[in-house]
Amino acid sequence: MARYFTELIRNDRNQLGYTLDEYAWKIGYTGHYFGKIERNEVTPSQKLLTILSNEYGYSLYTLIASLRGISGIPIQFGTDIRAQLLDDTEMKQLLLTQYYEIKANSKLKYDKEFPHLSAVTGISEERLEQIKSSFDKPGANISLDEATRICSAYNMRFSEVFVVSCCDIRNQKIGDLAFTIENYIERHRTEFIRSFSEFDDNLTEDEKVFLGEMLKSYRALKLKPQKDNEFLEPSHSDQR
Numbered sequence: 001m002a003r004y005f006t007e008l009i010r011n012d013r014n015q016l017g018y019t020l021d022e023y024a025w026k027i028g029y030t031g032h033y034f035g036k037i038e039r040n041e042v043t044p045s046q047k048l049l050t051i052l053s054n055e056y057g058y059s060l061y062t063l064i065a066s067l068r069g070i071s072g073i074p075i076q077f078g079t080d081i082r083a084q085l086l087d088d089t090e091m092k093q094l095l096l097t098q099y100y101e102i103k104a105n106s107k108l109k110y111d112k113e114f115p116h117l118s119a120v121t122g123i124s125e126e127r128l129e130q131i132k133s134s135f136d137k138p139g140a141n142i143s144l145d146e147a148t149r150i151c152s153a154y155n156m157r158f159s160e161v162f163v164v165s166c167c168d169i170r171n172q173k174i175g176d177l178a179f180t181i182e183n184y185i186e187r188h189r190t191e192f193i194r195s196f197s198e199f200d201d202n203l204t205e206d207e208k209v210f211l212g213e214m215l216k217s218y219r220a221l222k223l224k225p226q227k228d229n230e231f232l233e234p235s236h237s238d239q240r
Contacts, residue, residue: 004136005066006040008169012056027051043067046080061175065163068105074159075178083179091180095144100177101165102142103135121149135163144181152189158182
């Protein structure tokens, strides 16, 4: 499961055997100030996160994600952190290890339109309930397919809705993994609209939106396609 920033820092400080003063002194801060951070009275700045990462070897992505999971503010790759793309195959293999997990941030936690989201994504409302509270819950890992469907429904980037978590605060590959997932979903979340265009090159944007709304209704009502000639052949009772 993902952990909040204060829990991450406090646990690691205790494992290192440092007092608040000792821990804070190494990075040029006072124990009094860092005590406020651990009590969640002060939000650490991006500068402080970078200093912590450099001094203690923490993953900068993990530090930022532990804060953004609450606020829902997306991580900006290239601005907040630097990351490199992995091969898609490697990305999928890493997710299969269960060493890394996809977790929802507060965007989903406070969404009240689950019936609508369920209809669009094809994900049950029960599963969406599990997904929305997955950030700090063990065993609620979100699949790449589920993340892609939800990002497609919201028309949002991966980092606007999800974060990647790892049990090792010093794991440096996690940022590359999250960046690769975001890139992968950006390439795949528009397939729904592209499929309409492949069906008919002359579709207007309004027509694509209309077809998308029709699909939502189709899924919400749990309709099924009719068999050929189902309404063309009257039953014996109709012929009486």
